[in-house]
Amino acid sequence: MVRRQLGQLEAEILAVLAADEHALAPADIRARLAGEPAYTTVNTVLFRLLEKGLVTRDRDGRHFTYRLMVDESRLVADRMREHLRYASDPPGVLTQFVQTLTSEEEAALRAVLRDGEPGP
Amino acid sequence: MTVLTFAPAFITLVLAAFVGVLPPPLHPVWSARLLAIVAVTTALAVLGTAGFVGVNYLAGLDPAATAWLPEWALFGDDRPLPAVLGVPALALTAAGVTVAAVRSARWRREIRAARRDARTVVGTDEPVALAVPGRDGGVLVSRGLLALLTRDELRVVFEHERCHLRHRHHRYLAAGALSAAVLPPLRPLDRRLRFTVERWADEAAAEAVGDRALVARTIARVALNRAPGALPAFAGNGVPQRVQALLSEPPGKNPVTGPVTVVSTGATTTAMASAAFQLDRAIGFILL
Secondary structure: OOOOOOOHHHHHHHHHHHOOOOOEOHHHHHHHOOOOOOHHHHHHHHHHHHHHOOEEEEEEOOEEEEEEOEEOOHHHHHHHHHHHHHHOOOOOOOEEOOOOOOHHHHHHHHHHHHHHOOOO | OOHHHHHHHHHHHHHHHHHHHOOOOOOHHHHHHHHHHHHHHHHHHHHHHHHHHHHHHHHHHOHHHHHHOOHHHOOOOOOOOOHHHHHHHHHHHHHHHHHHHHHHHHHHHHHHHHHHHOOOEEOOOOOOEEEEOOOOOEEEEEHHHHHHOOHHHHHHHHHHHHHHHHOOHHHHHHHHHHHHHHOHHHHHHHHHHHHHHHHHHHHHHHHHHOOHHHHHHHHHHHHHHOOOOOOOOOOOOOHHHHHHHHHOOOOOOOOOHHHHHHHHHHHHHHHHHHHHOOHHHHHHHHHO
């Protein structure tokens, strides 16, 4: 069975945590999620993220508060630059969501957005 | 050796050049498969032919050594091959095998390195998402991306990357890149394959979120927020074309034409590649 990659709720929780500088309690996170999923669901996903090392938590009274684990280290930033180089390498196998645009492509993209956007 | 010796290599090369420039009007799911199959079989047919000619050239240089070779590996007309054919054929074979080995080793290193980082959110403000293949792979995201996009847009990114991972798109890319590295005339085909794989993931994301315009907007926003000119050398990665395609009607699914075209083309080119490797004669030799 293919293990489920970062699921949608995981992504949403990461987004909520990324939007906030402070550590958040599960209840706060839940309040900021669309459709307010069950408290236990949020907790389960948070625990999964913790196991993956994507968030850290601290005890705050009876609860835990969570924050995004961002690897700010110079080393990772350098490695990231390497990955980007590989991912932009035409004969490579890593795929990037989008690659850097050339100036002509940027102009073409803006033109597409201007003319191609379907009306409301 | 006759002109027919070169027929498989020639026919597959012409087909590969053709689909590289004028891809079949199929859903990306099918054209990606078609392009990957054509790339691999063409590279195999050409390398097989070159290797075969090379072996026969060497056999002509040292007739005594031919006793070592199975009968099917020789042309059987006992005429020595001219060096004009033999030497380039040997060089092509050697270069192809070396390039393939070096490239695969490099990719394995890159993927292993990317896997280490797929477990954290990288602290760069550049909006970046990468699909890292493999069992402990995943989606590598940067804090810049998480901060830039809304939740719906983030979902697009994750659905897109999940499609890459689920359908093991790195194998398609590896097949195309290896074929193009071995045979430079296959480069347009490889570029087309890379673009088609991205389109495949875009269409999968559009289907998952049910909003083509949202996918188009997400791609455009991430692309326009990337630092420009960081890697200026790589033109033509097709972001405007991807956005354009998403803003137009969804492509037909080709539930019948897709598989039929892929299977028939695949069968033909595979037969060509096998002929280049003398498999027909080898099998006949084993059976009789």
